[in-house]
Amino acid sequence: MGERENGVSRHGKHVRKRRGKKSGLKQILLMGNPNVGKSVVFSRMTGVRVIASNYPGTTVGYTHGQTKVGDDTAEVIDVPGTYGLEPTCEAEEIALRMLATGDVVINVVDATNLERNLNLTLQLLEKGVPMVVALNMWDDVGHRGITIDLKRLEELLGVPVIPTVAITGQGIKELVESIPEASVPGLPPRSHDERWQAIGNIVEHVQQVTHRHHTWLERLEDASVRPFTGIIIAAVVLIGMFLGIRFVGEGLITYVLDPIFEHLWTPVILFFSNLMGGSGILHDMLLGSTIVGEVNYIESFGLLTTGLYVPFAMVLPYIVSFYLVLGLLEDVGYLPRLAVLMDTIMHRLGLHGYAIIPTLLGLGCNVPAVLATRILESKRERFIAATLISIAVPCAALQAMVFGLVGERGLQYVAIIYGTLFLVWIVLGFILNRMVKGFSPELLIEIPPYRMPPWRTVLQKLWLRVHGFLREAIPIILGAVLVINILYALGVFDAIANFTAPVVTGLLGLPKEAVVALAIGFLRKDVAVGMLAPLALTLGQLVVGSVVLAMFFPCIATFVVLFRELGVAGLLKASAIMIVVSLAVGGLLNLIL
């Protein structure tokens, strides 16, 4: 959904093509271990806004922007983080492929973690690429009782070393100015042991660590990976997350967006409705069909009524609240801890704990979630994770509509919908783990320290994601409403509805017209749920309809990204599973409710 996350998939697949360097610009690669702040440095250097978080593997494709080096323009590329030059997952493979195309490498190093970071630094130097080192998180060094002798480090590495604090922008100017001095000290290739020995030598000469007391943040760090306190903290975080999203989302709807539509937009609609004589094809297409002195924003289905109300007053508030809360969790650094807690359960689903991160992203939008499965090691894991996400993880747009339509008739029915999806996630994962050949690799992740989320990055990230929604979703929503009106006027829906009636009515117990909503679900899930509103469904039918819509088929954007990430065979397999499972679960719910 975020601007960059979508863009990345396109670029990610075009890495090879771009080797020709048609632009003729010098290519500067930002490389380093995961979670050292490459994306923040990138953002500072190029002014291109990107999503950065406090967990390893935020960046899974590459993003590029431009910067001025002296009088020349150079291309800067934000490369996914990697611990070494022997790739262990798709994101690291992308990093390695990028290395072959670069002219200069800026190796971003976490200054608080010198020894481990230098392992990649030396490997890069052995490759013989001109390099500059950005010693990032320089402000944190003091807090941790570490002192680093910069001059000495520069001498020992043989390349410029610039201390930076990317979050505040400190040192970025000096970093860019140092690029022309990037050098190749010409290290011979070494074995693991020889390299670690060399690193040990460097660290011994440049770094001193003094003892200091634990901070309260560090105590909390320990508590959140201890079995009992960890589970309590996770429960508090998840419940807090849910309540926070509800509070902000409902608040925006009740106090901001509903009043705007009611007091400002309704009079305008009524005025034009009068002007156009209150009926007619154009009138119904623009303003909808149910205006009798008031506007029913959900059921009228006009471009200027439902077409605007659904995205702005029903979905947008939840997009804002979900991504605000998610962004805070990401930047605090909680998510990898959740991965540790969930590891045992996730192994039952053929995944390991880290798959919880793409899954959580899926609660916002399935597109970046499927992309984020690149942090998983094996093809098998990626297939299982992506299939589970596209079937059982409802996106924020769909959830907002469910809350809007079902929530007002009883929150227990919303709970049934969530409960069903959760059960499907567990059971289907369990089955896939048995059916798909292979085994699930073990969890091996770095756990970042807790950090106070910098407001600037939290808000910037929120804006990126909200902007992505506005830019990508709203045209499709308006298009979907328009298509619905045209097809309705042409009578096409009746034909489809009669054709599919046996399944829709016989199996799912929905009125045959509900098939239209299922079909529109391919364009946008939010509009599709909205289309259930005028059908006068019973509560049971509404629950069945919402669950089937959530599971049945991914929206077109997710479909495309599944195709790119899983290939044709993977996509076909995932789609077949989706259709079978959603019809089975829908039929079962119909029998129960």
Add this chain to the structure above:
Amino acid sequence: MTEKRQINLRQMYPGQSGRVMQVAGGIGMVNRLNALGIRPGKKITKVNSMLMRGPVTVQLGGTRLAIGFGMANRILVEIEQ
């Protein structure tokens, strides 16, 4: 007099430290762990482990890592007592 004994990461107590002696796994696992700094001779402190065959959390210099149950079983550590 110091007595040395060799156990795996799972068997360590939370808070206990030792030196990595051996990573008993295939080349892929050895390389992955090596890239993260887990290699023979390195000082390692166990932070905690999750119940029910959950991951082990360790501290390694400035790095904190979570290591899956099976992998943790195959990292042998020498404890100084």
